[in-house]
Structures are given as C-alpha cells and as structure tokens.
Amino acid sequence: MATTLTRSAPPPTPPRSARARHGGWIALFVAPTVVLFGLYTLWPSLSSVFYSMLEWRGLGTDRSFIGLSHYERALADPLFWRSVGVTMAIIAVTVPIRVAIALVLAIMLNNPRLPLARLLRTAFFLPVVATTAIVGIVMGFVLDPSAGPVNTLLELLGLPPVDFLGSSDTALGSVMAVHIWKWMGITMIYWLAALQTVPMDLYEAAEIDGAGTWHKFRHITLPMLTPFAVIITLLTVVETMQVFDLVLTMTGGGPFFSTLVTEVYIYEQAFTSANPNLGYAATLGVLFGVLTVIVVGSLLLITRLVRGRKEVTA
Amino acid sequence: MTSTLSRPTAERASPAKGTDRRRLPVSRKTMRWVQTAILVVVALIWIYPLLWIFAASVKDATGIFAGGLSLLPEQWHWDNYSRAWSEAGFSRYMINTVIVTVATVAIVVVRCAAAGYVIARYRFRGRRLLIGVLAATMFIPTGLFIVPVVELSDVLGLLNTHLGLILALAGGGHVAAVLLYAGFFAQIPKELEEAAVVDGAGFARTFFRIMLPLSGPITATVVVLTFLATWNNFFLPLVFTFSVPDNRTLAVGMLAFEGTNSTDWSGLAAAASLSLLPILALFVLLQRHFVEGIAGAVKS
Numbered sequence: 001m002a003t004t005l006t007r008s009a010p011p012p013t014p015p016r017s018a019r020a021r022h023g024g025w026i027a028l029f030v031a032p033t034v035v036l037f038g039l040y041t042l043w044p045s046l047s048s049v050f051y052s053m054l055e056w057r058g059l060g061t062d063r064s065f066i067g068l069s070h071y072e073r074a075l076a077d078p079l080f081w082r083s084v085g086v087t088m089a090i091i092a093v094t095v096p097i098r099v100a101i102a103l104v105l106a107i108m109l110n111n112p113r114l115p116l117a118r119l120l121r122t123a124f125f126l127p128v129v130a131t132t133a134i135v136g137i138v139m140g141f142v143l144d145p146s147a148g149p150v151n152t153l154l155e156l157l158g159l160p161p162v163d164f165l166g167s168s169d170t171a172l173g174s175v176m177a178v179h180i181w182k183w184m185g186i187t188m189i190y191w192l193a194a195l196q197t198v199p200m201d202l203y204e205a206a207e208i209d210g211a212g213t214w215h216k217f218r219h220i221t222l223p224m225l226t227p228f229a230v231i232i233t234l235l236t237v238v239e240t241m242q243v244f245d246l247v248l249t250m251t252g253g254g255p256f257f258s259t260l261v262t263e264v265y266i267y268e269q270a271f272t273s274a275n276p277n278l279g280y281a282a283t284l285g286v287l288f289g290v291l292t293v294i295v296v297g298s299l300l301l302i303t304r305l306v307r308g309r310k311e312v313t314a
Numbered sequence: 315m316t317s318t319l320s321r322p323t324a325e326r327a328s329p330a331k332g333t334d335r336r337r338l339p340v341s342r343k344t345m346r347w348v349q350t351a352i353l354v355v356v357a358l359i360w361i362y363p364l365l366w367i368f369a370a371s372v373k374d375a376t377g378i379f380a381g382g383l384s385l386l387p388e389q390w391h392w393d394n395y396s397r398a399w400s401e402a403g404f405s406r407y408m409i410n411t412v413i414v415t416v417a418t419v420a421i422v423v424v425r426c427a428a429a430g431y432v433i434a435r436y437r438f439r440g441r442r443l444l445i446g447v448l449a450a451t452m453f454i455p456t457g458l459f460i461v462p463v464v465e466l467s468d469v470l471g472l473l474n475t476h477l478g479l480i481l482a483l484a485g486g487g488h489v490a491a492v493l494l495y496a497g498f499f500a501q502i503p504k505e506l507e508e509a510a511v512v513d514g515a516g517f518a519r520t521f522f523r524i525m526l527p528l529s530g531p532i533t534a535t536v537v538v539l540t541f542l543a544t545w546n547n548f549f550l551p552l553v554f555t556f557s558v559p560d561n562r563t564l565a566v567g568m569l570a571f572e573g574t575n576s577t578d579w580s581g582l583a584a585a586a587s588l589s590l591l592p593i594l595a596l597f598v599l600l601q602r603h604f605v606e607g608i609a610g611a612v613k614s
Binding site: 138149189286 | 438451586593608609
C-alpha cells in the first residue's frame with residue numbers, strides 16, 4: 001500500500017512561475033491534514049515519551065518528573081509481560097488460521113461459475129462489518145453458560161456445560177475463536193483481490209499441458225500469491241495487535257488476567273484503575289509502540305531475506 | 315479499480331468452458347453444486363450468531379431460555395425494541411453515532427482529497443517528509459497516543475464534547491485515503507489541468523469543479539471505509555464519554571447497557587440489533603464499494 005507513490009510516475013512539474021503562484025493554495029490544501037494529523041496523531045505519539053516520565057495520577061492533577069523509573073517498573077511488571085504474552089499468543093494462533101482458511105475460502109469463492117458465489121462472499125464478510133464492541137457483548141451472551149445457544153447445543157449433544165468466558169482455561173481460546181470468526185472475511189477479501197492478479201492464460205497453458213487442479217494450484221497459484229501472502233500476513237498481524245474492543249467487551253482482560261492484552265492493560269492503568277496512573281499508562285503505550293515496530297520490522301526483514309535468497313537462486 | 319473483482323471473472327468463464335465440456339461434463343457441474351452446498355451450510359453456521367441475536371431481540375426472557383437454538387419466536391415481542399430505543403437511551407446513542415460519523419467522514423474526505431491532490435500534482439517543500447511521516451505512522455497502536463490525545467482534548471476544553479471526539483477521529487492517519495487519492499490524481503492527464511487553466515479556472519476551481527468530481531469512485535471508497543471505521547470505533551468514544559453518558563455512541567452505550575442491565579437479555583438483544591442493523595443494511599446496499607475499496611487498497 002505504501003509503495004503506490006514511489007512506484008507511480010513522478011508528479012508533473014508545472015513551470016516555476018506556476019508553482020510560485022500556487023504556493024499559497026498548496027499550503028492551504030495540505031494544512032488541514034498537517035494540523036489535524038499533527039495534533040492528534042504525530043504530536044501525541046512523540047509526547048507520549050515525555051508523559052511516560054511523569055508521575056501523574058489523573059487528568060488535571062499534579063505531575064512530577066521522575067525520569068525512567070516507570071520503564072524500570074514496566075520491565076519488572078509481571079502483568080505487562082503477561083499482556084505482551086497474551087497479545088503474541090493471539091497473533092501466533094489466529095493469524096496463521098485466518099490466513100490459511102481465508103485462502104481456501106477465497107479460492108473456492110473465486111470460481112465464477114460457482115452458484116451463489118456472491119451471496120456466500122457476503123455471508124462470510126458480514127461479521128467484519130458488525131461493530132466489534134457489540135460483537136464482543138453479544139458473544140458474551142451467545143457463550144453464556146446457562147442461556148447461550150452454544151451451551152444449548154452442548155447439552156443436546158449430551159456434553160456438560162462450559163463456562164467459556166468465566167474460566168481462565170477457556171476464556172483466551174474463546175476470544176481467539178470469536179476474533180477469527182469476526183475478521184476472517186476481511187482476510188478472504190484480501191486473498192480474493194490477490195487472486196485477481198493471477199493471469200488466466202497461465203492456467204489455460206497448464207491445462208493444455210495436462211495439469212490437474214492440484215498441479216495448477218501448486219505451480220501457478222501459490223507462487224503467484226507469495227508476495228501477497230507477505231502483505232496479507234503483515235496487515236493481519238498489525239490488525240491483531242489491536243484487539244482492544246473485542247477483549248474489553250468479552251472478558252475485560254479476565255478471568256485472572258488470562259485474556260489481558262496490552263491495550264486493555266494500558267486502558268485500565270490510564271482510566272479505570274482504582275489507582276490510575278496516566279504516566280505509567282503512557283510508558284506502557286511507548287513500550288507497546290516499540291513492540292509493534294519490532295514485530296512489523298522483523299516481518300519485513302524476513303520478507304527481504306526470503307526475497308533476496310530467491311533472487312540469488314534464480 | 316471499480317470493477318476489479320467482477321471483470322476478470324467474466325473473462326475467465328468463457329475460455330475454460332470448452333475444455334470443461336470435453337471431459338467429465340456432468341461430474342464437474344455436480345462437483346460445483348456439492349461445493350456450493352457445503353459452503354452454504356458453513357455460511358449459515360457462520361452467520362448463525364447474528365441471526366440468533368436478531369431472533370432473541372423479539373423473544374421474551376423465557377423464550378430465549380426455552381427456545382434454545384430456534385430462530386423463530388413463539389410470540390413477537392417488539393416491546394424489547396421500544397425499551398431499548400427510548401428507556402435505555404439508544405435513540406440518543408444512534409443520533410450521537412450518526413453525528414460523529416457523518417462529521418468525521420466529511421472532514422476526512424475533504425482533507426484527504428485536498429492533500430492527495432497536492433501530493434500527486436505538485437512538488438513542494440516537505441512533500442517527501444509528509445508522505446514518509448504519514449506512512450510511518452500507519453501502524454501506530456491506539457494505546458501509544460491515547461493518553462496525550464485525552465490530555466490535549468482536556469486542555470482545549472473538548473474532552474467531553476462531540477467536536478473533541480470528531481477531531482480526534484478525523485485526526486488519525488487515514489493514510490490509505492490520502493494514498494488512494496494521490497494515486498488517482500497522479501494518473502489524470504496533465505492536459506486536463508492545462509485546459510482548465512486556459513479556460514480561466516484557478517487552483518481551487520480546477521480542484522473542486524474538475525478534479526474532485528472526477529475522483530467519484532475513490533471518494534465513494536473512502537467514504538465507505540471511513541464510515542465503517544468511524545461507526546465501529548470504540549476506544550476513543552469510550553474514553554471521550556466517561557463523564558457525559560448522553561454523548562455515548564452505540565458501541566459504548568451497549569457496554570453501559572450490559573453493565574447496568576445484565577439480566578435483561580431480550581433488551582440486550584434488541585439493543586444489539588438496533589446497533590448492528592443500520593451498519594449491516596448499509597453494507598448490503600453499498601457492498602461493491604466496501605469490498606472493492608479494501609481490495610483496491612491491498613492490490614496497490
């Protein structure tokens with residue numbers, strides 16, 4: 001996505017006089033983005049580093065500079081590390097499942113002669129459109145141990161009821177399952193877009209050579225999709241790092257911190273804790289930002305290495 | 315880009331037909347129907363939780379418990395909706411959500427189109443820096459900037475207002491929107507602009523009368539994607555409405571409803587349906603733009 005501009009032709013350069021004449025207009029057109037984005041994204045991201053060095057118990061209250069001691073506290077905070085672990089576990093489990101199953105779905109639904117293909121795509125995409133926070137609350141209801149349909153089904157099958165969200169053994173798995181359900185459709189759409197770029201004559205040529213469905217998939221579809229697999233995995237990982245809405249509404253991070261993801265921990269420290277600390281929340285935010293950069297960076301690095309090796313062997 | 319998903323599929327249908335007919339004509343077709351049947355069953359299970367919640371919204375409490383998996387209520391209890399709509403305040407939350415979403419979408423479209431236009435058509439000082447910074451912040455998690463955003467809004471006196479929330483939502487990166495516009499405007503032939511200048515159109519006139527109308531498909535995509543993201547946003551509205559329950563959006567109102575009313579299952583289901591139905595209906599109406607917008611963003 002970010003490469004659009006670098007790849008496309010350089011912008012037409014109007015003669016110097018025209019540029020000078022339009023200077024004011026150019027500034028005016030860029031100004032709203034620079035001001036809004038600067039005030040509400042760029043400046044807050046940078047100033048978080050300053051806020052992270054404050055002892056600060058709530059909006060409007062006194063704050064004092066304490067240097068890096070919040071960082072020392074965070075690095076020794078078992079709940080912070082737990083939240084990082086839970087976030088990473090959700091990524092490690094849900095991303096591969098989403099990417100793989102969505103690919104299978106996309107390949108099946110990409111067949112134009114498949115009856116009802118359009119309707120089926122809509123059905124799988126529908127949960128994506130639904131508000132995540134509301135889905136989280138609704139799922140609490142659907143998974144309810146006494147009234148929910150899932151436990152009704154278990155009862156029909158003669159199985160004991162399961163307190164999906166109330167037990168620390170099952171809560172994280174339930175959140176992961178709902179997360180996969182909620183977002184599978186968007187990964188499917190990514191794959192459908194990628195599949196459109198595979199030239200059809202390759203398949204026709206392969207068919208003439210007598211290749212079967214599996215051979216076509218293995219030797220045409222898969223290699224053509226590899227670059228997209230990287231982008232799709234990256235997008236999916238980044239989206240998954242921010243599972244805030246679903247976790248907060250389904251479990252609030254509990255029971256016994258079993259679903260505590262980092263963004264929920266930050267939110268609690270800043271706004272709902274009995275002992276709030278905005279400075280410490282900012283520290284956790286900065287560390288989480290660093291973590292995101294590390295995750296995204298290492299994924300990009302792996303991609304580079306894989307690509308580089310391919311070019312060498314080719 | 316507007317037809318990316320449908321066009322190639324049509325082309326693909328014809329040439330393969332011949333080979334198909336030659337061998338195994340019946341079994342291929344049967345296979346497709348078997349595949350469809352399996353997918354239909356999976357899809358029904360997939361959307362079952364949504365259907366169940368809509369069904370629960372017209373049942374009474376005992377009906378939800380006794381009805382189990384059934385989707386049909388024995389009696390239709392529309393009063394659940396009136397309870398959620400007026401008593402639980404969802405009419406208020408709906409208005410708030412509409413105000414916040416529409417205003418945010420309007421600001422995002424205008425500012426991203428303007429920025430994208432200038433980035434694509436003109437070289438100016440700081441252009442590369444702007445693109446670089448926008449792209450670099452694409453992956454910033456909300457947790458990183460939430461504390462300073464709240465502090466800033468508090469200092470500006472906007473923390474508990476709609477305006478404060480709208481500015482915070484519109485001030486996000488929206489990198490994809492800027493880049494979609496920039497990509498589009500970069501492709502438009504220079505001659506069009508020159509012709510406009512010859513006809514006496516100035517900078518603003520060229521943009522608003524020629525460029526912006528031309529970018530209709532991109533605008534549709536940006537509107538739809540921004541609408542979806544804003545309508546469904548939760549973190550910012552949650553924090554911006556702590557001390558003013560009247561300003562809650564639907565998602566935040568749902569959470570509060572659950573907190574205060576956890577035993578009113580059918581009211582909860584009706585409230586959830588009220589909150590979900592508008593966005594789902596809008597999606598079904600405009601799904602071409604949703605799907606192609608996402609697809610286009612990934613492909614480019």
